[in-house]
Amino acid sequence: MNTHNYMLIIKYLISIILCVYSHITFSQVFNTDQYPPSVKWRQINTENFQLIYPAVFENGAQQLASELEALRERVSETLRKKPRKISIILQNQTVESNGNVQLAPRRSEFYTTPPQQSDFQDWLNNLAIHELRHVVQFDKLTGYLRAPFFEQLALAIYGANLPSWFFEGDAVVTETKLSNAGRGRLPSWEMPFRTNLISGATYSYQKDYLGSLKNVTPGFYELGYFLTLQLEKEYGPAIVDSLMTRMAKLPIRPYNFSNSLKKFTGYNTRQWHEKTQGELTLKWEQQLAENAPVDYSVFPRKDVGKPMSWLLPRALPDGRIIALHQNVQRVPAIVILDTAGWQREVVKTGRQAEPHFSYAAGKVVWDEIRRDSRYGKRTYNVINCYDLETQSYKQLTRKSRYFSPALNPDAKQVVTVAVSEDNTMSLVLLNTETGHAIARFPSPGNIQLQTPAFDETGTKVVVTGISRQGAALMELDISSATYRMVLNWQAQQLERPSYANDRIIFKAHYNGIDNLYALDTSANTIYQLTNVRFGAFNPSFDARNNQVWFNNYQLDGYRISRLQSGTSYHSHFKPPQRPEDVFANNDTIQAEKWASTPYKGLKNIINFHSLSVDNDNFDNLDDIKPGVYWLSDDLLNTTQLRLGYIYDGDIRSSEYLASVTYQRFFPKFSLEHSNRGQVGAARVTSNGQENIVGLRWRENVTTLTMDIPLVFYRLNHVVTTGFSTATSYTQRYGLSDPQFQSRFIDRIQFPMHYQLYFNHNARQGTLDLAPRWGQQFSVTYRHFPFDSRISGELLSFRTAFYFPGLWRNHSLLARFNYQLRNGTYQMANDIPLVSGYDQLHPLPVDNTLLFNYRFPIAYPDWSIGPLAYIKRFKGGFFADFQNVRAGNTFQPRTFGIEFRSDMNLLRYYLPNFDIGVKLIYANETNPRQRIFATYSIGYSY
Structure with a gap:
């Protein structure tokens, strides 16, 4: 391939990606779901921030x-750049822990519910x-591009110039440097990358960065942390500023980051x-030699393969053994394994x-996320219970915010962590039969609680506590509340404490590797x-059997190991503070009382906020309508306004449009008006000959x-359902040939469209x-109930049925679709057509009736230079x-075959x-082409 053609390919691919990048750069963490209308919002305006938050989150x-x-x-x-004022939405309606920053519109969103596994801050x-x-x-990078016209362009430039590993890695370096914790201090966080390197699984840059479907690779957060940290170690903290300053000066430079x-x-x-791989391998191999680890037998045994x-x-x-089985080929499931490794x-x-x-006394409990059926920004965490003896399942709680349930020994009660919408922490005792709360035990000092x-x-419960001072182990006496x-505050990630006779066992990383430790509460001593x-x-x-079972991480996932209770290596240290020390939370920042409205x-x-080349709807690449659009989105995802201009080169005509979508209440409403040109044709008989005359006109359509x-969610099943209806009013004018005016329909008054759908799918592995x-x-049903001059009906029925294929991850899809049409809709098609229909x-x-059988072929993880990285052939x-x-x-x-990647x-x-x-093979008499090919490109995020 010569250089000219190579650059043409790069420019074409960049054009495709930039067309959609501003919409999807951070779409894995934020979306356009709505908040419930019942939330009462307040705001605090400081010099540099606008905080928008539910009233209950005032403190x-x-x-x-x-x-x-x-x-x-x-x-x-x-970075030598103080940021401009930004709006931050404190989102307390979800049970998930996350955060994001975006442009178009410029805002940030903090999901305030703390996680059940985190660093120690x-x-x-x-x-x-x-x-x-x-x-x-x-x-x-893009601070000079601002609303009301250029925020989407700024987001596209940001995403196109900075690799995800760099902007996330730099943020993780910052969170680690500016706090006493941070993910960069967690051995569990680096563990997959460390395991790969010291096990000889040294992968390419693209595989480590972009991931793999067949091997465990570091996420781009983890990879980015080490690549960025290594840069700062060798070239000083100013290297990040130097890189971004150069990229900002010429943001259209190809491969801008790598070039800089x-x-x-x-x-x-x-x-x-x-x-960096080489440096880390030497460091981690030295650490491994110093620790002199023991090789424990692992269960179940299997050859290294897919995670x-x-x-x-x-x-x-x-x-x-009962365990939670996670497998890339299946959905997660609770399983029972026998001594031979067979599982049920x-x-x-x-x-x-x-x-x-x-697990306790023949019962299993676990928590799951449920979302509000209408408002995606509201989610819940519910408690489920399964009886192994009766093989029956029930959901104990609904619309709850309970986490990490644990059964008492007779399985009659469950203790959970409860997090209210204002982040008040408690342990709550539930009845296993009814799911009703028996007692609530507020956390002292509102310390964050994890995994009781x-x-x-x-009669007692041990739980991890998290505050600004670190992590601690706390014990609740139920009778005295x-x-x-x-175990007082530690600069450690203390996880999943549990009792073992007169000791408490837990996970920590005192020697730089995650290991199990035991706390002898009588001697106040920790043993490894x-x-x-x-x-x-x-x-x-x-x-x-006086044994401790635990997870032992391996190259391709977590296995099971055990050791005899009482085994230990050495007394590591005594806790630096006394257990009776007060529950202090020494905040370093004195909170000011801000005006709230x-x-x-x-x-x-x-x-x-932005001018765009599209209306911000990139769900289908085939449906993109290039033009110029002015976009407005409010900060709470309730209202979208669009003003646009499109030039249709096929008919050499302009279109002007305006639309508004309002999504706050139970139904979503959208109103659109467009003024557009149209073309058509009419038959004219003259002197016994029939001719076709082209016609042009314009129309207003509202x-x-x-x-x-x-x-709706239930276990591993998802149901989506809904109803939509639409109507419109069309006024036509400016017919190019007045002789057809008498036959010209100049108004189409309120045709009606209705759709009802129901989808049920099992979760995919x-x-x-x-x-x-x-x-x-x-x-779907369409008709003209309010316009006597036009008649026509269209009724269509679509179905799709998914079945498992002959082997794992294969799929059979069968679709039957039917339509009944008359009048104006006689030639319309509202159902999926056979492959290659336009060539027949x-x-x-x-x-x-459409059948499609699909299967994976290979997972090559191939890099084609910098152009493409192929994860799977199918x-x-x-x-x-x-x-x-x-x-x-x-x-x-x-019929035919397809090949995709x-x-x-x-x-x-x-x-x-x-x-x-x-x-495609055309199985009919005298086809235009017997065998022909069609090509497609789609994307997901």
Whole structure:
């Protein structure tokens, strides 16, 4: 390939990615879901921040406002750029822990609910440092591009210039430097990368960065932390500022980051990755030699292959092991394993914030995320229970915010961590039969609580506590409703404490590797229990056999190991403070009392921020309509305004449009008006000859749509259903040939459109090409009830049925679709057509029956230079039938094969492209072409 053609390919691919990048750069962490209308919003305006928050979160907002003002200068110091004022939404309606910063519109969102597994610091403090660093990055690179016209362009430039690993790695470096904790201090966080390197699994830059479907690779956060930290170690903290300053001066430079990195260091990104790998390998091999780990037997045994884990092992009375099985080829499930390694599935689980379950006395409980059926910004964490003896399942709680349930020894009660909408922490005792709360035990000083566990008597509970001082172990005496500190504040990630006779066992990382430790509460001494190679987690004590079961991390996931209770290596240290020390939370920042006012959504619905080449709807690349659009989105995702201009080169005509979408209440409403040119044709008979005359006109079209979308979760099943209806008014004028005016329909008055749909799908495993089971139904009806001059009806019925294929991750899809048309709709098609329909002889379509069998072929993880990184090849067979009815020969109209690949282009983490070709055989008499190919490109994020 010559250089000219090579550059043409790069420019074409960059054009595709930039068209969609501003929409998807951070779409993995934020979306356009709505908040419930019942939330009463307030705001605090400081000099540099606008905090928008629910009224119940007043205290947290006041504290955070002071912290943000204090952190602003420290976070921006190494980039020498103080950020402009930004709006921050404190989102307390979700049970998930996250955060994001975005442009178009410019805002940040803090998900305030703390996680059940985290580093050893206050959640909101960590979030503030990390997300504020992203704000500084935005303004450093694109701060000159602002609303009301250029925020989307700024977001596209940001995403196109900075690799995801760099902007996230830099933020993790910052959160680690500016706090006493941070993910950079956690051995569990670096563990997959460390395990790979010291096990000889040294992967390419693209594989480590973009990921793999067949191997464990470091996430781009982890990879980015080490690549960025290594840069600062060798070239000083100013290197980040130098890189971003150069990129900002010429943001359209191809491979801008790698080019700038090469200029300042002599290494491009691939070479810097290789150098960092080498440095880390030496460091971690030396650490491994110093620790002199013990090789424990692992269970179940399997050859290294696709990632697979058995988490949270616990011994059953009959000697078998119950665990949470995670596997890229299947959805997560609680399973029971016998001594030979054979396993039986107990129950498939739904989506969890953190992997978790608890077993006692023949029952299993676990927590799952549920979302509000209408408002996606509201989620819940519910408690589920499964009885192994009766093999029955029930959901104990609904619309709850309970986390990390643990059964008492007789399984009659469950203790959970409860987090209210104002982040008030408690332990709550539930009845296992009814799910009703028996007692509530508020956390002293509102310390963050994580993963409680009962003692063998069911009268005490041990729990991890997190505050600004670090992590601690606390014990609740249920009878007296009092807490005491059993292990005072540690600069450690203390996880999943549990009782083992007179000791408490837990995970920590005192020697730089995650290992199990035991706290002798009578002697106030900590003993190291394990000395593993990579990491030990999730201890559970088997009193019958006096053993401790735990997870032992391996190259391809978590396995199960055990050791005899009483085994230890050495006394590591005595706790530095006494257990009776007070529950102090020494905040370093004094909270100021800020003025607080109501935030009125209606006063802020107009917020123009960007000019765009599209209306910001990139769901389908085939449906992109290039033009010029002015976009307005309010900060709370309730209202979208669009003003646009499109020039249609096919008919050489302009279109002007304006639309508004309002999504706050239960139905979603949208109103659109467009003025557009149209073309058509009419038959004219003159002197016995029939001629076709071209016609042109313009029309005003106003469309009103109402949607009611609903979503429901249950275990590993997802149901989406809804109803939509639409109507419009069309006024036509400016007919190019007045002789046809009498035959010209100048108004179309309120045609009606209705759609009702119901979809049920089982959750997909990572490697599944489609749901193993699924049913989808959609009914659409169109007619003209208010216009006597026009008649016509269209009724269409679409279905889709997913079945498991012959082998794992294969999928069979069968679709039957039917339509009934008359009048104006006689020639319209409202159902999926057979493959290659536009290449076949035109025939009226009454129904279609479409079969598609798809399967993975290989997972190559191939890099084609910097152009593409291919993760998977997949293939399929299809047979498409048309007008299936009695009396017709049952044979496909078209059939053939398809070949597709999942890939990343130009080393961009997103979007994930799906590019493929279909080879189609036309099974009919005298086709235009007997065999032909069609090509397609899609993407996901």
